[in-house]
Amino acid sequence: MRISTNQIFNMSLNNLNSAMTRMAEASMRNSAQKRVLVPSDDPAAMGGIINCxxxxxxxxxxIKNIxxxxxxxxxxxxxxxxxxxxIGRIKTLAEQAATGTLTAEQRRSIGENLRGILGNLLNKANTEFGGKSIFxxxxxxxxxxxxxxxxxxTDPNLPGDSVVAVKGASETSIDIRFTSGGTVGTDAITYKYSSDGGKTWKNGTLAPGSNKLDLGPASLExxxxxxxxEHTDTGGTRLIVRPALEYKGDDNDDLNVIKYGTTQVxxxxxxxFNSDVLVRIDKDGDxxxxxxxxSYxxxxxxxxxxSxxxxxxxxxxxxxxxxxxxxxxxxxxxxxxxxxRPNTADLRLDISQSQSIRVNNVGKDLFxxxxxxxxxxxPTPSPDDKxxxxxxxLGRLIGFVETNDKKGIGECVAELKKVHEHVEMKAAEIGARMNRAASAEKLAEIRKDNNTALISRLEDADLGELLSELNQSKLIYEAVARSSRMISEMSFLSFM
Structure with missing residues (x-):
């Protein structure tokens, strides 16, 4: 059978290209130090690599979340x-203010220090991380x-929800004492108030049909x-308007129910509940x-x-x-x-496929x-547990200190010890979450290292084998190229 020159040329070219491709692939694997570069190199290994x-x-x-x-x-x-x-500083100042030998002026000085601490605590409670409030x-x-x-x-007979609102501003606590009794909104009731710790007093009248006490720069409804x-030395209705910090965030306390339809139950x-739950009535009933x-x-x-x-x-x-x-x-x-619909104030970050951690806090539960x-x-005190x-x-303590109320100061001293324990307990809870995050980070790092090792086993190549393959492919390419050149130079005259 006659072999044409064209056939010889095509066969030589195909062999040359094949050898060149093999050498190029070996060069790429050697350069990348990888055994598997494309799925065709090892389909099973490539599937494992993609998963890894x-x-x-x-x-x-x-790890970033952690x-x-x-x-x-x-x-x-x-x-x-x-x-x-x-809190330690507040307790020290409160104990000083409770000392019977202090004058009203000295207590007012302590009140100024307590107001300064209140301002510092306000700044702490409004702490931000990356522009986001954490409390x-x-x-x-x-x-x-x-x-x-x-x-x-200070009137134990006055219901806790009697004060509807306190508006305005005052740089000092305002001591309010009723000088006559009656029913708010019905009777004309007289009262007096002092903004300087009892040095001077101003008189006021709550007219029938009104529920608002005028206190100069402030008002109380x-x-x-x-x-x-009537307030006397033995008791009666007395109110103290003093500074307070109002929580403006949200909470995890209550469950709200929203109704859709004509029912009036x-x-x-x-x-x-961690998220909304929908309930639908499937049959008329009572x-x-x-x-x-x-259904739900x-x-x-x-x-x-x-069903x-x-x-x-x-x-x-x-x-x-x-x-x-x-x-x-x-x-x-x-x-x-x-x-x-639950009130969900928690902000959680995933720290594993099955776990998350709460990173923010509900300020009122802490402070x-x-x-x-x-x-x-x-607004009302929250939590209501003193x-x-x-x-x-702290707000009530400032009011008692600035109005020279030793009995009230003593009550606050006792409360501060319990409050301190509460804050320490909340700090311990945050510490426990920090420990959990640290443990999760260590575990994630171990998993990452193990995964890296597995990827290496699947795709990394032995350097000696790569060099051997590269040298072999070069020899094959050179041999094919030399053979092709020799064949292409052959002619009838070569046999003459």
Missing amino acids: RSFELETEQF KTASSWLSLADGVLQQTSTD AGHKLDENAYEQTLHATT LKTGTAVT DTKADGH VSSPPVTY SLDNGNTWVH NVSADNRIEVPGGSLTLSPGAGTTVSKGDQFVI GGIYTKPGATN NSNLFET
Whole structure:
């Protein structure tokens, strides 16, 4: 069979290209020090490499989250440590003010020092990390606290919700004493007030139909219907307007229920929910004569769990329950819906595939103060436990010191010891979260190193083998090139 010159040329060219490609691939592997560069090199190994790369990116993000969480928590821990030191100073000043030999002027001087500490604590409570407030719950772009005025009463018979609002401003505490008794909003009631610790007094009258006490630069509104009595040395109604810090963030306290439909039943939710839970009535009914047929959804209505029947008017859902009770009406109709919506102030960062860590804090749970709860119209101490409310204890202490009330000062001294324990406990909780973050970071680093080692085993090449392959491919290329050149030079005259 005759072999044409064209066939010889094509075969030589193909062999040359194949040898050149092999040498180029060997050169690339040698340059990258990798055994697997493309899926065709080792499909099984490449699948493992892709999974490892994905795990590596995920782990790096977890490590970034952990470092961010550690920074937030470390800053909060530092603030609480400084706050603990400030409480020590407050206790010292309070004990000095409680000394019976001090004059009213000396106590006012101590009051100025306490106001300075209150201002420093306000700055600490409004601490930011990267422009985000760390003590305001989810309200990261707002200050956690604002300074305002609030009132303390020394009358044990005056209900706690008697003070509706305190407005205006005052650089000193205002001592208010009623000089006649009566019912707010009905009777004409007289009172006197002092802004200089009792040196001088001004008189005022609360007219019938009014609930607002004029205190010069400030005013105090009492709840209509409140009964007050004349203040004497043995008792009566007395109020002290003094500084307070109001929490402006959000909380984790309450569960809100939103109704959709025509039903007028009353609702109450109980339990712990991390997100909204939707409840839908599937059959007309009456909460006075259960059962109630319903469905619920945990993903904002995308999917529903059907055919649930309550034994009574208490509807059970994952995380807790929704209780329906007679209100303006008792009936529920098919299609009526209720949304259980928790107050979620927590900001969490994922630190692993199955774990997250809370990095922010609800300021009122740490420092206290006054707070207007969702749905409420006026602020109240929160928490209402005096032994857990640093800012309110300090505010009342300033009021007692500036009005020369030794008994009130003594009460605050006792409270400060408990408050100090509360702050230390909260600091310990943050410390525990810091330790958890540190442990998670160590584990993530170990996983990252193990993953890197696995990738190396899958794709890295032996240097000796690479050099041998490269030299071999060069020899083959040179041999093919030499052979092709010799063949191309052959002609009929070569055989003559």
